[in-house]
Every structure is written in C-alpha cells, then in structure tokens.
Amino acid sequence: MKIFHSIRPQAVRTWYRIHKWSSLICTAFLLIACITGLPLVFMDELIDLTQPHEHPVATPAGASLVSLDQLVRQTETLYPSLHAYAVALDDDEPRVFVTMTATPNPKSAADLHAVVYDAHTGKQLKQPQFGGSFLDAVFRLHRELFLGLSGELLMGAMSLSFVLSLISGALVYGPFMRRLDFGTYRSQAAARVRWFDLHNLLGIVTLSWALVIGLTGVMNALATPLFGLWRAQTMPALLAPYRGQPVPQRFASIDQAMASAAKALPYMETTSVLFPNAVVGSSRHYIVWTRGKTPMTSRLFTPVLVDASTGQVTVAKALPWYLRLLEVCRPLHFGDYGGLPLKILWALFDVAIIMVLGSGLYLWVSRRRTPIEKELDRLVALKEEESQGV
C-alpha cells in the first residue's frame, strides 16, 4: 500500500494521539451503551418472558380484519380523558395496537398507553405496558441517558468519537503489529503485554462490526432532528391550502384512510396510522405509514398523507434519501433482523467491545510505567533503520 511507504513518525504519533483522546472522551459513555445494549439485544425475548401477553385466537388465512374505527371508538370509551394517538398493526401476530396519549408530543413510552386487540375478533387482549418498566429505563439510558433530545445528541457525538477512535486505532495497529504475527497473544508475558495483545486482537477482529454499530449509532441519534427537518420542509406547503379554515371537528374513517393509502401505493402494505397531530404530524391529515412487501423493502417506509376530513390521499411521496438511508441502516444497530442466533452473536461481539474498552482503559491507566509514546518511537525508529539499511 502506497500510503504506508511514507509513514512518518510524526504521522503515527498524530494517529496515536487521536486514538488516545477520542477513546478517552467516549469510553465511559460507550461502556454504558455496551452494558445496557446487552439486555436490549434480547428485548423481545425478555418482554415475552417477564411480561407475557395474551395471544390472538387462530384464524384461517384471509379472514377479514375488524374495523379499526370501531376499535378506536371502543378505546376512547375506555379512556375518555385520553386522545387517540396512533393505530398500528403488529408485525408478528394479528394484533392491533391502539395507542392513547394525554400529550400531543409524547417523549417516551411512559407517555403512551397501548390497548391491544385481536385483529380478527376485536377482543381486547391483555398487554403489559412497556412504559415505566425496567427495560424501558435501560432503553432510555442507552439512547439518551434520561436527558431527552440533548442526551440523544450527546450519545450521537460519543458514537462519532468512537468511530474516530476505531479508525485511528486501526491505523496505529499497523506500526504496533509490524513485528508481531496476526492475533499474537503472549500469555506468559507481563500483564501490560497481555492486555495490549488482547486489545489488539479483539479490536482488529471486531473492527468492522464496531464501525457499523458506531456509524448506525450516529445515524439513530440524528433520526429525531432529521425527521423534524423533513417535517419542517414538507408540512408548510401541504398545509398552505387549508390556511384560515377551521380544524375539522369530525374525522373521516380510519379504515377508509387506510384503504385510500393502500390504493395509492398498491405495491406497499399499510402498517400504522398517526392521528392528526399538530406537533409530530399534521393537524389536517392522517399519516398512514406503508412499507414494502419483501424482506429488503419491508424496512423502507413511505408515509401517505390522507386528508382527515375527506379521507382522500393528499400526497404519497417517498422520504428523502437521508431518511431512507436511516431506515435501511437502522436494524444494523439492533441486530434483530436474523433470528435468535444473530442476537447471540451480537451479544458476543458486544462483550468483545466491552473487553476492548476495558483493556484500552487499563493500558492508559498503567501508562506511566511504560510510556507508550516511547514504545511507538522505538517501533518507528526500528522501521527507519531497516529501510535505510536496504
């Protein structure tokens, strides 16, 4: 590789310094993220295990679905003080989630109350609430340190620092390893050498997984502001024709809104409806979310805006490229797209990263006894002598 012909001692020292500082900045946050991430990988399994839900009755394929309007009316009667926020169809089972809220801008699962129905019989199914549970707390710690949007952005910045530390780490790996075999682990050597070997071995082998997790972590942290940006760019033009008109008191049928959306995008399936909401959606529209029908396209969602007074489609346009990219990459952060074996592998990679963080921290704490800069200078000097000798 040409770039490595001209490694200058100064350049190696710069990479090393970047590696040291970007790692020190993010290590504490990364440890929180990795440790909370471990149970979150198995979130679905843990929820099923600790808070089992009632399953819908078996129905023949093609059985007709219950009216969503009726389910919403039923739920509103149950909770007269709350407003309908959204209706969603479950991915795995024929279930309908009717989500109610007291605030138009729910900040977490605790602000939402979901009532679950059998999609064919309309019978209410027992469902433990996620909001306020232990896993919900772990999830919020992982995502935003209980600090809301600023915490989300902080974790995004830490993810970015992690990516920087991975890249610079891979670059200093070369000079450090040039006289060692790949994967050298000197089990009889001093503690510092053992931790150094472990750091290099685990770090280089898990590098691409860690890069993907770091980059998708940055993207997930930007999801809220990016959706906000898209809303700010899209909504004013769509709402302009309604200016001065009173907000409709009666909304069109949800079933009809779903049907209009399905007709507008025949190659997509409808998955959920967000009720008219001036804060997170449009005060004049249902937002019907649709997605592709193949494994690849099922992660690509397209929103359809349906006029809430007429039930007719206002616009059905694919999201901008940055939001589509976000949607496709999202599962790569969670590891929940390839069954339980992938989740187990995900957890093992996660443990490996915790060990990389721990060993890195150890190497830094024990630095005074063997200044690593001196070691680097020695390694670089060795190389210089060699190249001059030939």
Next chain:
Amino acid sequence: MSHSFPFRRVYGAAIVLAVITLYGLLSALVGDGIWDALSWVAMAVPLVVIAWKFGSGRRKPTQAANRQ
C-alpha cells in the same frame, strides 16, 4: 524500493475478517431463511478466530513470547 511496510502481513487477515463480517451483517438484511443461516456462519468466524488465537497463545507460551 524493497523494505516497505509489510501491509499484507499486518493487515491481510484483518481485511479478510472485515469482508466476512460485513457479508454476515448484510446477508440477514437482504433475505430470510438461507440468508440468515449464512449470516450466522459468517458472523461466527471472527469470534472463532478470537477464541482460537487466545487459546493457541495460552498453549504455546514460549514460542509466542520469543517473538517480542
């Protein structure tokens, strides 16, 4: 010309493992069934390499220690 950085020796294995890992990450994303299974096999490779290198380092201490 000759004595350049031994790029292939130092980074070769790492690049092969990175390609295998990335394949594993994407395989389960594009399909189900066999694609998931291939993803599990690919994603297990780097973890097996860690276990193997760690284990062989413990078994052959002197040989590895001599190469300081």
